[in-house]
Amino acid sequence: MARYEIIGGAPLSGEVTVSGAKNAAVAILPATILVSGLCRIENVPNISDVRILLDILRGMGARVEYETENTVLIDCSMVSSTCPDGEKVKKMRASYYLMGALLGRHGKAHVALPGGCNFASRPIDQHIKGFWALGADVEETSEYVDLKPGENGLQGNTISLDVVSVGATVNIMLAAVLIPGQTIIENAAKEPHIVDLANFLNTMGAKISGAGTDTVKIRGVDSLNGGTYAIIPDQIEAGTYMAAAVATGGNVLVKNVIPRHMKSISIKLQEMGARILEYDDCIRVIAGGKLRSTTVKTRPYPGFPTDMQAQICVCMAMAGGVSRLTESVYETRFFGYISELESMGADIVVSGKTAIVTGKPKLYGATVTAKDLRAGAALIIAGLSAEGTTYVKDIHYVERGYENIIQKLTALGATIRRIED
Numbered sequence: 001m002a003r004y005e006i007i008g009g010a011p012l013s014g015e016v017t018v019s020g021a022k023n024a025a026v027a028i029l030p031a032t033i034l035v036s037g038l039c040r041i042e043n044v045p046n047i048s049d050v051r052i053l054l055d056i057l058r059g060m061g062a063r064v065e066y067e068t069e070n071t072v073l074i075d076c077s078m079v080s081s082t083c084p085d086g087e088k089v090k091k092m093r094a095s096y097y098l099m100g101a102l103l104g105r106h107g108k109a110h111v112a113l114p115g116g117c118n119f120a121s122r123p124i125d126q127h128i129k130g131f132w133a134l135g136a137d138v139e140e141t142s143e144y145v146d147l148k149p150g151e152n153g154l155q156g157n158t159i160s161l162d163v164v165s166v167g168a169t170v171n172i173m174l175a176a177v178l179i180p181g182q183t184i185i186e187n188a189a190k191e192p193h194i195v196d197l198a199n200f201l202n203t204m205g206a207k208i209s210g211a212g213t214d215t216v217k218i219r220g221v222d223s224l225n226g227g228t229y230a231i232i233p234d235q236i237e238a239g240t241y242m243a244a245a246v247a248t249g250g251n252v253l254v255k256n257v258i259p260r261h262m263k264s265i266s267i268k269l270q271e272m273g274a275r276i277l278e279y280d281d282c283i284r285v286i287a288g289g290k291l292r293s294t295t296v297k298t299r300p301y302p303g304f305p306t307d308m309q310a311q312i313c314v315c316m317a318m319a320g321g322v323s324r325l326t327e328s329v330y331e332t333r334f335f336g337y338i339s340e341l342e343s344m345g346a347d348i349v350v351s352g353k354t355a356i357v358t359g360k361p362k363l364y365g366a367t368v369t370a371k372d373l374r375a376g377a378a379l380i381i382a383g384l385s386a387e388g389t390t391y392v393k394d395i396h397y398v399e400r401g402y403e404n405i406i407q408k409l410t411a412l413g414a415t416i417r418r419i420e421d
């Protein structure tokens with residue numbers, strides 16, 4: 001067990017470079033199963049979710065080598081297993097992408113149900129609906145999903161998602177790339193990582209159009225060949241450092257970002273009083289004195305991301321006036337961190353899908369527990385902004401998604417260290 005010790009109060013200042021996007025990496029790495037040849041993937045974040053996935057691929061017979069800390073060589077040509085290690089699969093959420101990739105490549109898969117951040121009920125009915133529409137026979141138990149070709153084999157089809165789901169959009173894309181005919185996903189998710197996955201697959205020879213709109217079309221091809229691809233920067237990691245700069249009253253240049261991906265976050269931080277200066281691939285965030293209250297509603301991309309809900313809540317907790325924060329993707333996500341922020345002096349009342357946050361002049365250091373990845377990131381921001389010392393426990397959640405967070409924050413002037421208990 002390890003925890004972070006944070007001595008708060010110093011405004012963050014300097015430069016931070018954002019890593020490759022976690023949620024793109026965890027889709028692209030399983031996608032290499034579809035490729036006959038060597039994939040050289042650059043800008044891969046060195047985080048525990050990625051390490052687990054690479055371990056699962058290795059266990060299935062893939063050749064996986066690190067060329068540098070963030071460039072990985074993967075050759076899945078020799079992968080014949082369609083049953084990844086259940087214990088490892090259960091350690092993370094995105095391991096469910098192995099279902100789509102194995103179904104697409106080998107026509108069958110036997111994959112344990114995933115684990116990961118359980119801040120809400122996270123059903124996979126839309127994934128299953130997609131596999132079924134593509135002609136798979138699906139057996140789902142409380143332990144695993146088993147997929148095999150149905151009577152008429154696998155074939156492209158049109159699937160209209162009942163909810164906008166990142167995971168279902170990715171899984172259906174993976175399953176459809178190598179099967180005959182055209183697959184159309186209607187009401188698809190539009191997140192930057194969906195586009196990144198499509199760009200990766202197209203670079204390897206797939207025929208996918210419309211990624212980034214709500215209709216994605218996939219024309220099945222016979223095979224994908226190897227190649228080199230660089231993962232996009234992480235929108236949420238960038239947003240987390242932007243929020244940390246604002247909450248601590250700092251001035252930070254956030255490098256290696258795609259400013260267009262940051263719009264919904266930049267706008268809200270501006271409304272709270274920050275100055276945001278956009279350049280080609282970086283953003284400067286300058287906190288502008290006393291923060292002002294604002295209203296935020298989370299939505300699928302291009303809306304304000306649910307994965308930034310907790311971080312902006314910390315800014316709201318120290319703003320003048322009353323802010324309203326409404327969650328429309330995962331209703332129960334508030335419960336991962338609000339009681340912890342309250343123990344630091346925040347005044348937050350949750351009413352249905354909305355948290356009403358009455359700003360306080362200060363937060364105070366406390367011992368708090370990270371209950372999921374983004375909740376953990378928010379508690380770190382709160383600790384950096386608070387008076388006194390904060391201990392954040394259960395940091396394994398944070399380490400699933402933030403590369404070198406201690407080094408990056410220390411370089412910005414934060415006093416934070418990891419303590420092994």
Ligand code: EPU
Pocket residue numbers: 022023026093094117121122123124125126127128163164165166167168189306307329330373374401
């Ligand atoms: N949903 C269903 N049925 C499904 C799938 C989803 O009802 O079959 C519902 C969910 O319950 C939720 C909504 O649809 O209310 C959206 O869920 P989605 O499927 O988009 O979420 P996900 O794919 O499980 C990804 C990210 C999450 C992020 C959400 C929303 C990955 C690996 N995870 O999850 O990221 O919160 O999209 O943007 O891409 C994180 O990075 O901390 C994280 C949790």
